[in-house]
Amino acid sequence: MNTTSSQLRGRDWISPTIAALISVMVNYGGTFILVFQAAKVAGLSPEMTASWILSISVGVGLTGIWLSYRYREPIITAWSTPGVAFLVSVLAITPYEEAIGAYIISALGFIVLGISGMFERFVRLIPPGIASGLLAGILLQFGISAFGGAKADPLLVIVLFAAYVLLKRYTSRYAIVGILVIGLIYLISLGKVDFSTIKLAIASPVFIVPEFSLHALLGVALPLFIITLTGQYMPGMLVLRNDGFKTSANPILIVTGLGSLVAAPFGSHAFNVAAITAAICTGKDAHEDSTKRYLAGIACGIFYMVVGIFGVTLAALFLILPANFIATLAGLALLGTIGGSLAGALTEPKGRETALITFLATAANVTLLGVGGAFWGLVAGLAAHIVIHGQFRHKPYRTSGIQQAEQK
Structure with a gap:
């Protein structure tokens, strides 16, 4: 891409x-509570929990x-949500130092996978219709x-839906901006959010000396690697x-793997x-061009760093926003992507x-053998494609529905 500063x-x-702000809000307001649950199960102190959030x-x-x-593309990175959901159960029976060692081993696995190039070759084989x-299916819920x-x-x-429809009619580019502002005004005016309990405090990193064991390798590192690969990297x-x-x-696997490796001793x-x-x-809602x-990827990164520096303070700020507000905001922000994906799937x-x-199969979100619905949906689609068409990918596939819409 030729765009320059x-x-x-x-x-x-x-x-x-x-x-980017909505993306970060959805992440912290939607699933970040799992981090607090996992920290509680592991018996972590407030300082160690803040270090996890910081790192x-x-x-x-x-x-x-x-x-x-x-790469001049919106490459948004995040923590492994299915991974931390898995940790909620496993940290109860695994010493924290051994869990840290398992994080390190898992990170090394992603670095090796990125260097080998095997994952990229597999992604390129997937037909665009199945990808869409x-x-x-992931976004339907x-x-x-x-x-x-x-x-x-x-x-x-x-209120949010009416605002979204009207803004789409008169100023489509700023529809998401508008419903965010209108929604916050609505919540504040009716007293549905209370910011009085929020106190600003800076988090400090806490270094944990890792320990390595066969139990943690097989019981934590390997499942974490598989769950993150199938539940996050693939989709x-x-x-x-x-x-x-x-x-x-x-390069995405290598960079995120290196980041995970460096941050692991601090709880990540x-x-x-x-x-x-x-x-x-x-x-397109992020930018017509x-x-x-x-720029959304850069803005996301800045927001994440600010939240991390202030640790549990700003995480708590996101958590006090009503779940219905977060869910409605996320759903409306994703309508265009859901529509484009369905168009691409049926082209x-x-x-x-x-x-x-x-x-x-993906929308059903069935978990088998500890692996989530995204993986099994992909397996079902690819298996059906191979049986019906007799090959992994057939030639008539062109571009996705979203790409075709943008070309027009």
Whole structure:
């Protein structure tokens, strides 16, 4: 891409920055509570918990900024959400020092995988229709949640939805900006959020001397590696591919692996390319010009670093926002991506059925053998494709629905 800093105008930062803010809010407000649950299970002190938040937030911030700037694409990095969900159960029976050692081994695995190039070669074999179906299946629940919150707070959902539709009609580029501002005004005016308990404090890193054991290798490192690879890296790379971005998975694996390796002794469990929250920053709502969407990756990184520096303070700020607000905001922000993914999945008649199988199997979100629905949806789609078409990829596939829309 040919975009340089000198070609950027101030307003080019507005939409990417707002998309990045929503992405970060969804991450901290949606699943970050799992980090606190895992820390409690492990019996960590407040200082060690703050160190975990600091290391993982600053780490994903730095890796995301570097990758986005280096490749001029919105390469959003994040922590492994399925990984930390797994840790909630395993840290109860694993000494924390051994868990830290397992994080290090897992990080080394990603570095080796990136250097080998095997993962990138596999990603390139996946038909675009199946990739689009996988993404649509992953995001479906978020789209449904945009309206499901009406059961608990119908007025909030109505206000946000009405604002979104009107802003899309008159100023589409700033629709997400508008519903974020309107939503916050609504919450504050009705007293639905209380900021009085928030106190600013800077987190400090706490170094944990790692220990290595066979138990932690087989019980923590290996499952964490597999869960992160299938639940985060795979859909994350397909999000990028679906929106037309072509950066190889190899440098992403190496950079996030190195970041995870450095941050592990301070409590960080795993960095990876983001999937769901990345989709907020890779589509047209982040910027009409795809060559400028990398700004969202840089903005995301800055936000993550700020949150990390202030540790649990700003994480707590995100956590006090109502869950319905976060869910509705995320769902509306992802509507364009969901629509584009469904269009891409159903574009080619010969691949439509296998793409639909991928979509439905992924949306079912069935967990088997400790591995999440995204992986099994992909397996189902690829298996059906091979059996029906007799090959891994067939020639008529062109571009995704999102890419075709942008070309028009």
